[in-house]
Amino acid sequence: MNRTTFRNTVLGIGATAAALALGYFGVQQLGRNNMFTIAAAVGGGGAISYVLQKPNQPEAPTAPIKTQRKGKKS
Numbered sequence: 001m002n003r004t005t006f007r008n009t010v011l012g013i014g015a016t017a018a019a020l021a022l023g024y025f026g027v028q029q030l031g032r033n034n035m036f037t038i039a040a041a042v043g044g045g046g047a048i049s050y051v052l053q054k055p056n057q058p059e060a061p062t063a064p065i066k067t068q069r070k071g072k073k074s
Contacts, residue, residue: 023035026038
C-alpha cells in the first residue's frame with residue numbers, strides 16, 4: 001500500500017467516525033425528527049447539485065468510429 005492510499009484510507013475512516021459521532025450527538029441534542037429533516041435537506045441538496053452539474057468534457061460517441069485503412073487487400 002503506497003503512501004497516498006494509506007493516507008486516504010485513514011482520512012476516510014476518520015471522516016466516517018466523525019460523521020457517526022456528529023449524528024449521535026445531534027440526535028441527543030436536537031431529537032430524531034430534526035436530524036431526519038437535516039439529513040433529508042443535505043441529501044436533497046447533494047442530489048440537486050449532482051443533477052445540475054455541467055459536464056467538463058463532451059460525451060464520448062456510443063459506438064467506436066471505424067476508419068478505413070489504405071493499402072493492399074489480403
